[in-house]
Amino acid sequence: MKIAYLDCHSGISGDMILGALIDLGVPLKDIEKELKKLPLKGYRIASRKVKRNGFGATQLLVETSTQKKKGKKETPPHRGYTQIRDLISGSKLSPSVKIKSLAVFEAIGKAEAKVHRVRLEKIHFHEVGAVDSIVDIVGGIVALELLGAEKILASELNTGEGTVECEHGVLPVPAPATLELLRGIPCYSSGIRTELTTPTGAALAGHFASAFGPLPPMKIDRTGYGAGSKIIKDLPNMLRIITGEMQDEGPGKICVIETNIDDMNPEFFEPVMHDLLRRGALDVFWTATGMKKNRPGIQLTVLAPPHKKEVLARIILTETSSFGLRWWEAERDLLDREWITVTIEGQVVKVKIGRLEGEIVQVSPEYEDCRKLAAKIKQPIREVYRQAQDLARKSLRGRGR
Secondary structure, X not given: OEEEEEEOEOEEOHHHHHHHHHHHOOOHHHHHHHHOOOOOOOEEEEXXXXXXXXXXXXEEEEEEOXXXXXXXXXXXXXXXXXXXXXXXXXXXXXXXXXXXHHHHHHHHHHHHHHHHOXXXXXXEEOOOOOHHHHHHHHHHHHHHHHHOOOEEEEOOEEOEOOEEEEOOEEEEOOOHHHHHHOOOOOEEOOOOOOEOEOHHHHHHHHHHOOEEOOOOOOEEEEXXXXXXXXXXXXXXXXXXXXXXXXXXXXXXXXXXXXXXXXXXXXHHHHHHHHHHHHOOOOEEEEEEEEOHHHOEEEEEEEEEOHHHHHHHHHHHHHHOOOOOOEEEEEEEOOOEEEEEEEEEOOEEEEEEXXXXXXXXEEEEEOHHHHHHHHHHHOOOHHHHHHHHHHHHHHHHHHOOO
């Protein structure tokens, strides 16, 4: 599985994400091409190679029409949540970028609405509503899609401390809205007295990272460094993004979480499943069941690493109609797994190989790869699946594996 790991030792911000992804090799011209689908004028983006405490990195620059020649900025226009929502919804961005961008801005809007005690529709963004912040967020989402990682993980977030000056005056770090966006995310301060994690960075990390913690076991491929705008004497102000291949979880203990539900709108199940998987569940499934008074119900089962129990239990209790749940730890055994690729009609298809004591017992082509290829070459998916299996077995025999 191709993953991207966000190493937030210096915090995280929208421009740092974009800088690190460009440093990794995501073409700036491809990001620009997608951003042009957004009806937003008065800006241009560029990148430059810089150093932070002696280490090389890429810095993203968004130059706007509000910037004067002397480098000073005028007060950027304040955009309301509904304005930004309409701006994105009415754009020619791809459906997936639209959905993700709207979700990130909604998360920021809800955080602002909570701390200001107003309705979401009444929220007016200040810094986040400026052109450069919109470019950072939408551009970051575009760049992450171009990167093509199947899973995104992150370290604990270094928030910084002290105070930050904004439209509302001098605020403590993390600022109130940032603090709301960080709920459920492990954070710390290394003692640096400045804002290291911004609202845009917190919102993007919260939306995309499925889990937070140390670097997982992985075969490292590439590393990119995105420079922050601040020069910090005691810390190289950079976000590091590491890409590579991560093997599936090995045997050992897992946590099983269950609850029965008989009074919830079925349309709500899909976003709950999405959130559970995004926040670290290994698997989520529903089982039809009969409940008291002959009511049909659904048993929700979540499999997760034991340390994810609290986060996932909170999602169940707050996003479903359940009043309680049960959980226990269980042992599991797994086949030894690896991924190989085969080529059909010029298209690459990933195939998962499962071994038991060295013997191949499972050859499973990736469904999404087979589905896309079947549609492209106008063949039944079962035929593409069979071809991929045959080619994988032949390839493995040729390697003596």
